Amino acid sequence: MTLTIKHLAAGYGNRTVLSDISVPEIEDGAFVGLIGPNASGKSTLFKTLAGLIPARGGMIRLNDDDVTHMRRRDRAQRVGYMPQAFGCNALLTVFESVLLALKQTSGWRVEEENLDQVSDILAALDLAHLSNRGIADLSGGQAQMVAVAQTLVRAPDVILLDEPTSALDLHHQLSIMTSIKTEVRRHRPVVIAALHDLNLAAKFCDRLILLRDGKILADGTPETILALSEIGETYKVETDLERTTRGALYVDARLSA
Numbered sequence: 001m002t003l004t005i006k007h008l009a010a011g012y013g014n015r016t017v018l019s020d021i022s023v024p025e026i027e028d029g030a031f032v033g034l035i036g037p038n039a040s041g042k043s044t045l046f047k048t049l050a051g052l053i054p055a056r057g058g059m060i061r062l063n064d065d066d067v068t069h070m071r072r073r074d075r076a077q078r079v080g081y082m083p084q085a086f087g088c089n090a091l092l093t094v095f096e097s098v099l100l101a102l103k104q105t106s107g108w109r110v111e112e113e114n115l116d117q118v119s120d121i122l123a124a125l126d127l128a129h130l131s132n133r134g135i136a137d138l139s140g141g142q143a144q145m146v147a148v149a150q151t152l153v154r155a156p157d158v159i160l161l162d163e164p165t166s167a168l169d170l171h172h173q174l175s176i177m178t179s180i181k182t183e184v185r186r187h188r189p190v191v192i193a194a195l196h197d198l199n200l201a202a203k204f205c206d207r208l209i210l211l212r213d214g215k216i217l218a219d220g221t222p223e224t225i226l227a228l229s230e231i232g233e234t235y236k237v238e239t240d241l242e243r244t245t246r247g248a249l250y251v252d253a254r255l256s257a
């Protein structure tokens with residue numbers, strides 16, 4: 001399944017936020033990092049792809065299917081979206097909340113297979129120990145990982161994760177990104193994750209898309225994108241791209257003098 005975006009525009013009220021967003025084919029099995037400073041339009045792009053705000057022009061395609069004009073339920077089946085704000089006060093356990101997420105686009109009859117799907121994703125994200133915990137009783141980081149599970153469990157063709165690691169400690173950042181990457185390789189969805197940590201993006205993503213002021217500034221491999229002078233200009237910092245002795249890319253950033 002290939003995702004293609006052409007000349008997409010979107011905004012709020014009389015304000016245009018995204019203009020002329022074109023992304024050449026993203027192949028299934030790709031883990032794409034969406035990077036860019038605060039207010040550059042990352043969440044707006046996700047909301048537009050997920051159909052939560054209407055496109056004001058342009059086209060989103062999954063293979064030959066026009067997603068832009070798809071019925072909301074059909075679209076929700078194909079495109080999974082984890083918003084930046086998560087959390088839930090419902091009287092549900094973690095297991096029930098993930099089951100609810102699984103069933104929301106496919107009817108409410110629960111089959112044995114559905115219980116297995118929920119158990120599998122909780123195990124894959126190392127969350128099985130939280131299955132019977134109340135969803136309202138989780139820490140911020142635990143709630144964020146459960147939100148990732150709720151998004152992945154339906155195995156949609158496109159998975160949009162808005163800052164999936166923002167509440168996580170170092171261990172859990174690495175473990176959730178590793179688990180997401182394993183899911184990408186196993187089920188081969190297109191995954192796009194908005195990330196502020198450029199080193200995490202470099203470590204896990206196959207491709208980075210740099211957004212500035214609602215436009216795509218660059219699109220390519222982490223090595224190419226993170227070496228661009230536009231990175232420093234966009235984030236208003238000075239950067240050098242280095243390689244650690246283990247071969248990992250490392251962005252050394254500092255405030256401009």
Ligand SMILES: Nc1ncnc2c1ncn2[C@@H]1O[C@H](COP(=O)(O)OP(=O)(O)OP(=O)(O)O)[C@@H](O)[C@H]1O
Pocket residue numbers: 012017036037038039040041042043044045084
């Ligand atoms: N509901 C809304 N109504 C009006 N303007 C909005 C709304 N949501 C976002 N915006 C504006 O759209 C622009 C892009 O915001 P968006 O949330 O897409 O950026 P972002 O790149 O995800 O930022 P961050 O990294 O801070 O989460 C900002 O100027 C923001 O103020």
